[in-house]
Amino acid sequence: MRLARLGLWLLPAGIAAVVMWRGARVDPAFVAPPGEAAAPSGLAFPEAIGAWRTTTPHEWFPRERIYEKIDGRDVLFFQYGVQSLQFATWEGGSSWDMYLYTMGAPAGARGAWLAEKPATAQLDDTGTAWFAPGAAAAYHGHYYLSLSAAQPDASIMDATNLLALLCAQLPVAAIATHDPAALLPRDGMRENSLEFIPREAFGFDTLDNIHAAGYSVGGHDAVWFVAVASDHTAAAGLVARYAEEFTRFGGSQAVNHADGFSGVMFDAWEMIAHTNEIVFGVREADSYDTLTQHWERVLQHIQRALRDEK
């Protein structure tokens, strides 16, 4: 009994002693500025690549410190699952800042690339790089590489050359079996309408990691969208949840089709279906006729893409 009482007194006294001891011996890493506390990391680039040289050491920022470099713009990259940022300045014929973002997934890299693409940007032949005055960017696997010139009138040739050289330095990434954006045809796509929506596309809780673009068929516009699920079952589940959400939030004239579903909400017609793991759909059609015209086209394209793949 006496021992227990003594213990009751000693416990808080011991805690107080530990607090005071720790307080007097602060861990320097705990109070040091973040830049000094974390060792730099990132991809190793040679000092010189072609005619280009880095003028300052590379800086590397993990996700939680990325605001130090892109405060305010970091929110955009969080949407696309940014993991880290590597920064360096390359000097050659002109001076370019390199922002190399490592994203969680290739879809995030493409999403960030699309989100940053100015409306006036020009695409290269591969469709994976764009060029605008004073800026250029490309995606490669789960890397998004952005170049920003010291002068807005810097040579596009320089940007093309540096971007290609830097991309060649990036590790070859495993590319998804199906490239979702490639499943949307370039022919007939409205200019600058391609977008990647990481979460809750079109207001649907179920639609994540969607690529969408606008198309016109017979003078009538609609939006086509596509996503790649992990397998057939997951794709079927996504379509089913979409249908359930559509009905719950006021959709009408809902009709189930083979592996798909159609209906009208707020005077706009939409349809969604899947083939194996590929989920695709059409929405914002102004009538059922428009919907079916678009649907035939998107279906033909998806089937052709899958056939070509085989």
Place this chain on the structure above:
Amino acid sequence: MKSERDTGALTRRELLKRTAGAVALVTLAGGAGWFFHNRRLAPPPRDAATIASFAVPDTRGMVAVARGTQPAALVAAALAELGGIKRFIKPGDRVLIKPNCAFDRPPHLGATTSPDVLAEVVRQCTAAGAEVRVTDNPINNAEGCFAKTGLRAATERAGGSVWLPAPGMFGAARVGTLKIPTWDVMLAPLLWATKLIGVPAAKTHNLCHVSLAMKNWYGFLGHGRARMHQAIHEVIADLATFITPTLVIMDGTRLLLRNGPTGGSVADVAPGNVVAAGTDQVALDALACTWLNVRPDDVEFIHLAAQLKLGSPDWHALPHFKEVTV
């Protein structure tokens, strides 16, 4: 009949002992908390310097706006509407200029003050017979920031010099009344100067809507200022208490409308073609909000600064408000 001890009830002696124990524990815990709370976060007030006002007498409540496409001409025109630079700067003055040089971004991305605007402010001051130094304590490497933003070249071209931050320049100063009574600041330049001119870039900010004249004084703060983002509006109002400038030249020649304070894309920037000069930093901030499509009423630090009577958000009602097109 059983005694209290036999029944297990508390005796007076036991009650007193337990109460004394509880009081001792609470005192110990409270004392330890008090001892460690905010330890070394702020220097003791008794050691902190006070920065005097840099304002010129009889120049309160002045704002002039100049619109046009030539940055240097806009600065000159706005200053002329205030009575000319010589009303504020005298021969022999030591003028400290604080642009926004917070990030190592090229000037066309709008995250920092326009080199053309800064150069004209420096030129006007040197022409008035002053020694001019330009300083900032950027988030990124200071030397790189001054180089990439073009602000070093602009300063030197116009006859001024750049004063880069170094450890020996910092010291404790009394700042404000709301959140930071004292802080480690870039003291040496502030003690050196007889006049102080802020040249902020008008831009959006993800935490406080806008980064303008009052927010620009963040660049005088030293170690640990990132912590202040948790109470950013109060801290900005404190900074407006801390600094009473001679003049503010608000650079709206190009406006960072999105993704501020760093931006990063030309798509975030729009030409503003406007410069405002004045002595009322609250009025200038409220005015520049409208350039950025932000309602001044939505910006808490403007309210706080007005409540502290640091200026008036109603720029139209100032005794000296003028607009000119160049």
